[in-house]
Amino acid sequence: MPPSTSIFVSAAAVQQAFAAENYIADRALALSVKLAVDLQKPILLEGEAGVGKTEVAKVLATILDTPLIRLQCYEGLDANTALYEWNYARQILHIRIAEQDHQSRAALEKTIFSDEFLLNRPLLSAIRHPGPRPAVLLLDEIDRADEEFEAFLLEVLSDFQITVPELGTFKAQHPPLVVLTSNRTRELNDALKRRCLYLWIDYPDAEKEREIIRRRVPGIEEQLANAIVKTMQTLRSVDFYKRPGVAETLDWARALCGLEVDVLTPETLADTAGVLLKYRDDIERLKAIGPTQVLAGEVGSARSSTIV
Ligand SMILES: Nc1ncnc2c1ncn2[C@@H]1O[C@H](COP(=O)(O)OP(=O)(O)OP(=O)(O)O)[C@@H](O)[C@H]1O
Numbered sequence: 454m455p456p457s458t459s460i461f462v463s464a465a466a467v468q469q470a471f472a473a474e475n476y477i478a479d480r481a482l483a484l485s486v487k488l489a490v491d492l493q494k495p496i497l498l499e500g501e502a503g504v505g506k507t508e509v510a511k512v513l514a515t516i517l518d519t520p521l522i523r524l525q526c527y528e529g530l531d532a533n534t535a536l537y538e539w540n541y542a543r544q545i546l547h548i549r550i551a552e553q554d555h556q557s558r559a560a561l562e563k564t565i566f567s568d569e570f571l572l573n574r575p576l577l578s579a580i581r582h583p584g585p586r587p588a589v590l591l592l593d594e595i596d597r598a599d600e601e602f603e604a605f606l607l608e609v610l611s612d613f614q615i616t617v618p619e620l621g622t623f624k625a626q627h628p629p630l631v632v633l634t635s636n637r638t639r640e641l642n643d644a645l646k647r648r649c650l651y652l653w654i655d656y657p658d659a660e661k662e663r664e665i666i667r668r669r670v671p672g673i674e675e676q677l678a679n680a681i682v683k684t685m686q687t688l689r690s691v692d693f694y695k696r697p698g699v700a701e702t703l704d705w706a707r708a709l710c711g712l713e714v715d716v717l718t719p720e721t722l723a724d725t726a727g728v729l730l731k732y733r734d735d736i737e738r739l740k741a742i743g744p745t746q747v748l749a750g751e752v753g754s755a756r757s758s759t760i761v
């Protein structure tokens with residue numbers, strides 16, 4: 454295996470490799486990925502919903518032809534669920550069978566606390582990954598986990614080793630490439646941030662969004678793609694409760710293609726608003742502004758009052 458420092462020769466090489474997987478990475482993201490791989494540092498991607506954070510980890514795993522090991526974070530997530538668990542059901546079954554064979558207690562304990570009965574959860578799986586390349590470990594939506602879990606994670610990410618008391622310590626031979634994502638529902642701990650390379654992923658500009666549509670919805674008419682991009686950019690300037698991300702752009706583009714729409718009209722926008730906006734108040738807001746004004750890009754008075 455080549456040393457990890459040579460996986461990507463430059464940020465441009467990262468951009469190319471991502472583009473080959475239909476992910477448009479701007480230079481800042483490409484550089485962060487290169488540095489994360491070279492320095493073996495976790496990368497923390499923050500941004501609004503649907504801007505392509507999770508996809509970075511998926512694409513990276515595909516490019517490196519290595520498994521993607523995903524830990525979806527949520528409130529109440531505990532260390533056991535993230536590390537390992539003993540397969541109690543199988544252990545009990547084994548004990549019943551062993552009782553009939555009159556096995557000694559010591560022999561039985563040794564067997565039921567062996568690898569065979571261990572359920573590797575994402576963190577341990579990533580640490581035990583045999584290579585030849587490191588696995589990509591995606592810690593998705595880390596902001597949803599509790600602060601205690603974050604502290605525990607910090608420990609694991611510091612030394613990439615995990616001790617299972619009954620079995621011993623597992624140390625990563627190929628420490629995973631770690632991608633953390635956060636929607637910033639709360640600020641993360643400074644200590645965790647310090648360990649990571651940080652990148653804020655913004656909504657794409659018009660040029661990038663056009664390219665994303667072209668890649669992800671092949672065959673779409675140029676004129677329709679342009680109209681979609683213009684509308685999305687306009688909609689994001691409105692202070693909706695939840696602004697539409699790239700995920701919504703792609704859903705909308707596919708929906709409009711499916712409906713065989715050639716030209717975007719105010720009626721079509723009104724009819725398909727539910728693909729873009731997911732809160733009733735936001736849909737009402739769109740109606741109040743008027744689909745015609747949105748398509749014309751005339752939403753000046755609807756901008757957020759907090760923007761000065
Ligand atoms: N730069 C991009 N190039 C290509 N596709 C993109 C890009 N950004 C986002 N997408 C697409 O947009 C969709 C949403 O991306 P993803 O799920 O990664 O967003 P996210 O930021 O993780 O959202 P959430 O916060 O809701 O989890 C995916 O289908 C992804 O492929």
Ligand SMILES: [Mg+2]
Pocket residue numbers: 506507508593634
């Ligand atoms: Mg995500």
